[in-house]
Amino acid sequence: MKQFFDDNGVLVLENFVSKEACEKLMAQAGTIVDAFDPNEFRAVFSTTNKSHEGNEYFEKSGDKIRCFFEEGAFDANGNLKQDKALSINKIGHAQHDLDPVFSDFSRNPDLAQVAKDLGMAQPLLSQSMYIFKQPRIGGEVICHQDSTFLYTEPHSCIGMWFAMEDATLENGCMWGLPGHHKSPLKKRHYRNAEGKLVTEKLNDTAWPEEDRVPLEVKQGSLIVLHGQLPHLSGANTSDKSRQAYTLHLIDGACDYPDTNWLSRSPDMPFRGFEIDG
Numbered sequence: 001m002k003q004f005f006d007d008n009g010v011l012v013l014e015n016f017v018s019k020e021a022c023e024k025l026m027a028q029a030g031t032i033v034d035a036f037d038p039n040e041f042r043a044v045f046s047t048t049n050k051s052h053e054g055n056e057y058f059e060k061s062g063d064k065i066r067c068f069f070e071e072g073a074f075d076a077n078g079n080l081k082q083d084k085a086l087s088i089n090k091i092g093h094a095q096h097d098l099d100p101v102f103s104d105f106s107r108n109p110d111l112a113q114v115a116k117d118l119g120m121a122q123p124l125l126s127q128s129m130y131i132f133k134q135p136r137i138g139g140e141v142i143c144h145q146d147s148t149f150l151y152t153e154p155h156s157c158i159g160m161w162f163a164m165e166d167a168t169l170e171n172g173c174m175w176g177l178p179g180h181h182k183s184p185l186k187k188r189h190y191r192n193a194e195g196k197l198v199t200e201k202l203n204d205t206a207w208p209e210e211d212r213v214p215l216e217v218k219q220g221s222l223i224v225l226h227g228q229l230p231h232l233s234g235a236n237t238s239d240k241s242r243q244a245y246t247l248h249l250i251d252g253a254c255d256y257p258d259t260n261w262l263s264r265s266p267d268m269p270f271r272g273f274e275i276d277g
Ligand SMILES: O=C(O)CCC(=O)C(=O)O
Pocket: 131, 141, 146, 159, 160, 161, 174, 225, 231, 232, 233, 244, 246, 247
């Protein structure tokens, strides 16, 4: 497994979690959305534009549970076009520490074993996202490397992406560029000296997207993504959602500069897999 991951930068582990565990997490995500008041904040999140930059609601979500809308969720008058439950892009970014159901799912001993087997000395659960990829309006996620956003020295980010539902070409499955995790980091997203989030281009070449392969997976599969593996997902053009839960780990043995976008209050440091913190 380690050899395959080192060579390809991506690993698919089928039937990693049970249907029941997926359904429990999906129900909990639904409960969080039910409790969310859309009038409180109308954040629009998109990775295809820079609208989240300078957006406090997003930037301060590193130690909270917040809901973010799909870009196509509102009409020209700013009203939701469809039911709230069908308008949320994702929930982020600390439900793995703040919500007991998410914490249990995330602190799965089998997952701790995978992190260990892949060579992480001191795995820390830094960021969680519950991604809905809603029917029809679920937007694309453009090609990126996760170490752009969760930067450590040396690099240590690993993404653990769980399919809550079957992910297919039609509903916007993940794609990866196997082997290209050996390319250096292309961009770095960080807070500059003025406190503003910027994305610095470290290398101006385009990704060889012809090398991309679809990662169609069944419910319960785990896709492990190396922090430098370029990956993306298509828009959802189907009538079915493509819900996924993704957890990003960093190695506590590495330095996590405080210029990273994701920050925690001092009383809520990143934690590992141990249940009691
Ligand atoms: O679920 C998606 O479409 C994108 C997820 C992603 O980029 C990640 O888990 O790192």
